[in-house]
Amino acid sequence: xxxxxxxxxxVKLTQEQLDRxxxxxxxxxxxxNGGARANLPxxxxxxxxxxxxxxxxxxxxGAILREVSLRGSILDYADLYGADLRGADLRKARLYxxDLRGAxxxxxxxxxxxxxxxxxxxxxxxxxxxxxxxxVVGFQPGPAxxxxxxxxxADMARAKMTGSFARQVDFTNTTLNGARLERSDLRDCNFIxxxxxxxxxxGADLRGAxxxxxxxxxxxxxxxxxxxxxAAAIKNLPPLPVxxxxxxxxxxxxxxxxxxxxxxxxxxxxGGKLGRQLDISGRNLEGANLAGAVLTLALADxxxxxxxxxxxxxxxxxxxxxxxxxxADLRGADLRGAxxNRAILIDARLDGANVSSxxxxxxxxxxxxxxxxxRLAGASLAEANFNSCDLTMADLTGCNRTGTTMDDAxxxxxxxxxxxx
Numbered sequence: 563x564x565x566x567x568x569x570x571x572x573v574k575l576t577q578e579q580l581d582r583x584x585x586x587x588x589x590x591x592x593x594x595n596g597g598a599r600a601n602l603p604x605x606x607x608x609x610x611x612x613x614x615x616x617x618x619x620x621x622x623x624g625a626i627l628r629e630v631s632l633r634g635s636i637l638d639y640a641d642l643y644g645a646d647l648r649g650a651d652l653r654k655a656r657l658y659x660x661d662l663r664g665a666x667x668x669x670x671x672x673x674x675x676x677x678x679x680x681x682x683x684x685x686x687x688x689x690x691x692x693x694x695x696x697x698v699v700g701f702q703p704g705p706a707x708x709x710x711x712x713x714x715x716a717d718m719a720r721a722k723m724t725g726s727f728a729r730q731v732d733f734t735n736t737t738l739n740g741a742r743l744e745r746s747d748l749r750d751c752n753f754i755x756x757x758x759x760x761x762x763x764x765g766a767d768l769r770g771a772x773x774x775x776x777x778x779x780x781x782x783x784x785x786x787x788x789x790x791x792x793a794a795a796i797k798n799l800p801p802l803p804v805x806x807x808x809x810x811x812x813x814x815x816x817x818x819x820x821x822x823x824x825x826x827x828x829x830x831x832x833g834g835k836l837g838r839q840l841d842i843s844g845r846n847l848e849g850a851n852l853a854g855a856v857l858t859l860a861l862a863d864x865x866x867x868x869x870x871x872x873x874x875x876x877x878x879x880x881x882x883x884x885x886x887x888x889x890a891d892l893r894g895a896d897l898r899g900a901x902x903n904r905a906i907l908i909d910a911r912l913d914g915a916n917v918s919s920x921x922x923x924x925x926x927x928x929x930x931x932x933x934x935x936x937r938l939a940g941a942s943l944a945e946a947n948f949n950s951c952d953l954t955m956a957d958l959t960g961c962n963r964t965g966t967t968m969d970d971a972x973x974x975x976x977x978x979x980x981x982x983x
Contacts, residue, residue, distance in 0.1 A: 572626070574606040584615050591616050591940065591960035599940075618959055619908065619940055623661075638959070639908070639939060644685055644703035664703025672713045677721055682706040683742075684725035705747075714752075745796075758782065765796050819847070823855065830858060853891075878920055879929055899929030907938045918949040 575583070583600050590597030600620035607627050614634045623643040631651045638658040642665055650670045657677045664685020685703035706726040714734035721741045728748050735755040742762045750770040758778035764785040787793040819842070828837025841861040851871040858876050864884040872892045879899040889909045899920030920929040932952040939957050945965040953971055958978035 572604060572606045574608075575602075575610070577610050580607060580610050580612070584612065584617070587620060588616055591618050594962075616960075638957075639937075662706060664706055666703075666707045667711050668707050668709050670708075670711045672711060672716055675713070675716045677713075677716060677718045679720045680718065680722070682708065682721060682723045682726050767793055767796065769793060819850075823857075826860065827856060830856070897931060899931055901932045902936055903932055903934040905933065905936045907936060907941050909940045910938070911942050912938075912946050913942050913944040915943075915946045917951050918947045919951075 583602065586596065586598040587600040588597070589595070590599050600617055600622070602620070602622055602625055604624040605622075605626070607625060607630055609629045611631045612635050613631045615632075616636045617640055618636055618638045620637070620640045622645055623641045624645060625642070626646045627642075627650055628646055629649045629651075630647070632655050633651050634654045635652075636656045637660050638656060639660065640657070641661045643661050644664045645662070645666070647665060647667045647670050650667070652670055652672045652675050655672070655675045657675065657680050659679045660677070660681070662680055662682045665682070667682075684705040706723070708723075708726060708728040708731050710730045711728075712732045713736055714732050716733075716736045718736055718738050718741055721738065723746050724742050724744045726746045728746055728751060730750045731748070732752045733756045734752055737757045738761050739757050739759045740761065741758075743766050744762050745765040747767045748771055749767055751768075752772045753776040754772055754774055756776045758776055761778065761782065763782050765787075767787045768783070769787060769789065787796045822838075822840055822842070825837040826840035829839050830837075839859065839861065840857060842865050843861055843863040844865065846866045847870060848866050848868045849870060850867065852867075852875055853871050853873045854875065855872075856876045857880055858878045860877065860880045862880060862882050862885055864886075865882070866886045867890050868886050868888045870887070870890045872887075872890055872895055874894045874896075875892070876896045877900050878896055880897075880901070882900055882902045882905055885902065885905045887905060887907045887910045890907075891911045892907075892915055893911050893913045895912065895915045897915055897917045900917070917931045917933070919931060921927075922929065930950055930952055931948075933956050934952055935955045936953070937957045938961055940960045941958075942962040943958075943966045944962050947967050948971050949967055949969040951968070951971045953968075953973050953976045955975040956973075956977070958976055961978070963978075
């Protein structure tokens, strides 16, 4: 079962203390001075009021939030791993990509909530020991428990619920298209009017579930359990594999980074006739110091540069799709014409960075910097140049945009709070 909240030492906050934490987090989210991220792992917040609060990116792993009012609150990207949310009021709350692995949500009210791509997998099936993640010895929640929760009229598109315990949940009229529900216990759930198109249901226990009026393909039910005999067969399946997060790094190239950069400089200086173009795609360079490095035209898709020092780096026309720049120092960096689609720049420093278009003198070609679907929540963009940058569907919530220019930038579907000037 999910984590039951048992821990020897806990700090219990008063409403006044919690309000102060939330006010500092709000300033942090808006990029104002005096802000600080809400950092309350394993704190006891039972019965307190967080109605309408912006808790984007808050760290609440293992926290006790029983009977807490989170109605209309914003919990995008928040860490609620193993949190106890029994009986909580989450009506109309927003939990985009929130980490709820192993959380206990029994009896909670999530009517009209937005839980797009929320992670509700079994907490015991995920490795929490990757670099940069806080870990408490002996804290390993089991399956996420959603039993008897009310999640009607909610949006759970592409939610991850593999191995979760969700018995007697009311999913009436809820969007579950593309959701991962393999091996989940969904007995006696109500799916009337639910959208299950593309949902993965292999090995799910659907005994007693009401699927009347559910929008789905009947073929999706072929590998589910609808009878006791089918459920018995599912129990005999091999256990789910442990999921490693993040995925293991690929084998690094034989040359050290210094040699690769030397060859890249030779390649740039000779117009491609000598040396070799730098390709660090997928490499783990967390914490590396590359301040002032010339990485023009580098290939670096999905490179891991979390907490790296990249001040003044030259990344003109570089390919950085899916790159991880969380908390990296990119102040004064030249990112003109760089392709950074789906890059993660949460809490990064881009003060004074140039993320505009790049003019190619020889061909009169203009290369637009692209950050489509990039995540910049909480990043500092003070005095940065994003003119003509493509920020379609980018997340700019909580960014410090003091003096930032975005003339002719493409902002279709971009999420951004009011700037702090």
